[in-house]
Amino acid sequence: DTGVSQNPRHKITKRGQNVTFRCDPISEHNRLYWYRQTLGQGPEFLTYFQNEAQLEKSRLLSDRFSAERPKGSFSTLEIQRTEQGDSAMYLCASSLGEDSEKLFFGSGTQLSVL
Amino acid sequence: QKEVEQDPGPLSVPEGAIVSLNCTYSNSAFQYFMWYRQYSRKGPELLMYTYSSGNKEDGRFTAQVDKSSKYISLFIRDSQPSDSATYLCAMSAIQGAQKLVFGQGTRLTINP
Numbered sequence: 001d002t003g004v005s006q007n008p009r010h011k012i013t014k015r016g017q018n019v020t021f022r023c024d025p026i027s028e029h030n031r032l033y034w035y036r037q038t039l040g041q042g043p044e045f046l047t048y049f050q051n052e053a054q055l056e057k058s059r060l061l062s063d064r065f066s067a068e069r070p071k072g073s074f075s076t077l078e079i080q081r082t083e084q085g086d087s088a089m090y091l092c093a094s095s096l097g098e099d100s101e102k103l104f105f106g107s108g109t110q111l112s113v114l
Numbered sequence: 115q116k117e118v119e120q121d122p123g124p125l126s127v128p129e130g131a132i133v134s135l136n137c138t139y140s141n142s143a144f145q146y147f148m149w150y151r152q153y154s155r156k157g158p159e160l161l162m163y164t165y166s167s168g169n170k171e172d173g174r175f176t177a178q179v180d181k182s183s184k185y186i187s188l189f190i191r192d193s194q195p196s197d198s199a200t201y202l203c204a205m206s207a208i209q210g211a212q213k214l215v216f217g218q219g220t221r222l223t224i225n226p
Binding site: 040041 | 148156158159160202209214216217219
């Protein structure tokens with residue numbers, strides 16, 4: 001399968017713990033995006049990378065959130081001191097080129113904060 | 115008020131029916147309009163992409179954009195049970211897929 005891969009698929013954690021998610025984009029795609037989706041809502045933009053550079057961050061991305069994409073390949077999204085409000089599906093997507101309108105999404109990581 | 119409004123449904127129709135899904139938006143800067151389909155426990159999948167106003171057809175799917183009314187639609191002809199999913203509209207003010215603004219999604223069920 002050469003699609004966008006996200007791990008883990010599910011994560012259950014206690015409030016206050018740190019969690020990290022990983023995304024492996026389609027290999028030739030230079031853009032990588034993180035979105036968050038809560039139940040019954042559409043995805044909300046969090047941040048995106050072009051190669052290893054993080055070009056934009058949403059105001060939704062508080063100081064407890066950090067994303068990296070070392071070497072322009074896979075990306076990690078870390079949430080520190082998790083809160084119950086962080087419970088959501090975290091979706092990663094990738095695209096090829098600056099003008100590409102086609103996002104390829106992974107199946108997401110479902111985070112539950114107890 | 116949200117930038118993009120979409121009726122969450124649920125919408126249930128018999129197999130073979132024509133389905134109409136709609137979104138309204140408030141930001142007149144939006145120029146690029148997309149429809150995504152999302153199956154349960156999966157990520158969204160791009161169905162249709164249109165630029166500015168007009169119609170675009172792809173098989174059983176037709177996307178319409180009316181910028182003067184800030185209204186977009188997706189029509190599904192000859193609906194199939196496999197079309198049962200959540201349909202999300204998405205929009206952007208700039209070319210490319212960055213920073214899409216999604217609607218809430220409409221949950222659609224096609225009954226055999």
